[in-house]
Amino acid sequence: MMGRCFVLAVCALLLAGANCTPPPVEVHSHTTLAGHGAPRKLAVAPFVLAPSLAAAKPGAGTTPEVAAQLVAHQLAEALVARGFEVVAPSDVERALQHMDEALSETAEHSKPSLIARLVAQEFGADALLLGTLTRWVPREGGEYGAAKPAAVGFDVTLRRAPDARRLWSGAFDERQKPAGENVFVTRQYPGGGLRWLSAEELARWGVGRLVRAMPQP
Numbered sequence: 001m002m003g004r005c006f007v008l009a010v011c012a013l014l015l016a017g018a019n020c021t022p023p024p025v026e027v028h029s030h031t032t033l034a035g036h037g038a039p040r041k042l043a044v045a046p047f048v049l050a051p052s053l054a055a056a057k058p059g060a061g062t063t064p065e066v067a068a069q070l071v072a073h074q075l076a077e078a079l080v081a082r083g084f085e086v087v088a089p090s091d092v093e094r095a096l097q098h099m100d101e102a103l104s105e106t107a108e109h110s111k112p113s114l115i116a117r118l119v120a121q122e123f124g125a126d127a128l129l130l131g132t133l134t135r136w137v138p139r140e141g142g143e144y145g146a147a148k149p150a151a152v153g154f155d156v157t158l159r160r161a162p163d164a165r166r167l168w169s170g171a172f173d174e175r176q177k178p179a180g181e182n183v184f185v186t187r188q189y190p191g192g193g194l195r196w197l198s199a200e201e202l203a204r205w206g207v208g209r210l211v212r213a214m215p216q217p
Helices: 002-020 031-036 064-081 089-097 100-104 108-123 199-212
Strands: 025-029 041-044 085-087 127-137 140-142 145-148 151-160 166-175
Touching (some): 041 089, 041 108, 064 127, 089 108, 108 151
Parallel strands (some): 041 127
Antiparallel strands (some): 140 145
């Protein structure tokens, strides 16, 4: 009897610890999604940098500018794997190059509307996915002996095209935890939490979790 009580107590403590740790993925559906349904053809825009990253000094490893586009392409690949028809960030970027002057003269809050109209006209997309890289900390050290774990954060917003109505938004933010810190999260890492991930690997894991939370076509 005492053994059983001990096991239950340990389980309760573990669950309490899991509940105190915010989940890496946070999603929000918006009322317009219910009437619109899941989009079928998505245009993924190149990611932008959060102000804190844009102002950061260059360090070792992948720069935030390169990382932002890496995560955008990871997102496009994951969306294709989930059954969406996707316009790649590189294609959207080429189309945007012809709009540089218009975008530079447009108020920040109006730019999504301009880009949503563009992807609808140019590619026949019925939705636009905009993303911001909010955190990028490369791993310091090797995968089995890191001095500092990787940390990655990004948020995305799904907007209807061509009217740019907000349909859905999600965010991922995670600093890799040691294997014993929170087993409910670490066992889900690639490799089961037994090795330290690179920032690129952590980002891909986060992208996969976020895409699985999206409304599917």
